[in-house]
Amino acid sequence: MNAIETLHLTKRYGPKTAVDSLCLHVENGELFALLGVNGAGKTTTIRMLSCLVRPTSGDALILGGSVLTSPETVKRRISVSPQETAVAQNLTVVENLELMAGIYGLLDRKKRAQQVVKELGLEEIVENKAKVLSGGWQRRLSIAMALITEPEVLFLDEPTLGLDVLARRELWEVIRALRGRTTVVLTTHYLEEAEALSDHVGIMAAGRLQAVGTPEELKQRAGTSDFEEAFIRLASKKGAA
Numbered sequence: 001m002n003a004i005e006t007l008h009l010t011k012r013y014g015p016k017t018a019v020d021s022l023c024l025h026v027e028n029g030e031l032f033a034l035l036g037v038n039g040a041g042k043t044t045t046i047r048m049l050s051c052l053v054r055p056t057s058g059d060a061l062i063l064g065g066s067v068l069t070s071p072e073t074v075k076r077r078i079s080v081s082p083q084e085t086a087v088a089q090n091l092t093v094v095e096n097l098e099l100m101a102g103i104y105g106l107l108d109r110k111k112r113a114q115q116v117v118k119e120l121g122l123e124e125i126v127e128n129k130a131k132v133l134s135g136g137w138q139r140r141l142s143i144a145m146a147l148i149t150e151p152e153v154l155f156l157d158e159p160t161l162g163l164d165v166l167a168r169r170e171l172w173e174v175i176r177a178l179r180g181r182t183t184v185v186l187t188t189h190y191l192e193e194a195e196a197l198s199d200h201v202g203i204m205a206a207g208r209l210q211a212v213g214t215p216e217e218l219k220q221r222a223g224t225s226d227f228e229e230a231f232i233r234l235a236s237k238k239g240a241a
């Protein structure tokens with residue numbers, strides 16, 4: 001079953017077409033990476049799929065619900081961890097989690113916060129204020145906050161941006177652990193991250209989907225064993241997938 005299906009999803013800003021008739025599907029429980037150079041349309045796509053931005057035309061079905069006609073239903077089943085972290089810096093880790101649980105009206109806020117602390121391995125920093133956390137821990141907390149509602153689909157916009165290589169690898173393990181139970185769509189500029197984590201990868205350029213497949217399939221299609229080289233060849237290719 002598809003968790004996500006986009007039907008000629010399009011977003012225009014004045015004369016600029018940020019996302020151009022995007023048709024793709026993401027299977028239930030898989031990890032799907034959206035790749036593309038700056039301005040390719042990845043963030044706009046994620047914003048439309050998470051009902052933050054209304055498409056100009058086309059539609060997207062999230063777990064069968066339309067972002068156009070049933071955005072409230074869709075929003076209850078998804079979560080977003082955006083590029084700009086939504087962590088309250090003066091609150092502790094556990095306070096941030098309980099606050100988020102409260103915002104979503106969860107009945108047992110404390111219990112749910114403790115579950116997420118355990119799930120994401122936040123025990124050692126649970127009483128620390130967010131403002132003293134390293135970038136890696138901040139990002140992990142941001143993902144924990146997005147997971148508090150047990151979303152069926154999670155959108156991660158550049159989850160490891162700016163992290164050092166060790167923090168990034170640790171976060172990969174967190175993301176990997178979600179596979180199978182949560183459908184994850186992530187955007188990244190780190191090609192080795194997309195290759196290591198994803199079941200399928202979509203490559204966007206100038207708002208259009210240029211190629212989609214498993215990392216292995218994309219390398220084969222581009223005629224190279226190097227994923228970065230495959231990305232360069234496919235991202236600059238003219239025409240749709």
Ligand code: ATP
Binds near residue numbers: 016019037044
């Ligand atoms: P990056 O990797 O730099 O984050 P991206 O692939 O996420 O890029 P988007 O942020 O989706 O790309 O932007 C796609 C295009 O749409 C860009 O040309 C951008 O300038 C334009 N765009 C995005 N949001 C707006 C907006 N609110 N108003 C006008 N143009 C916008």
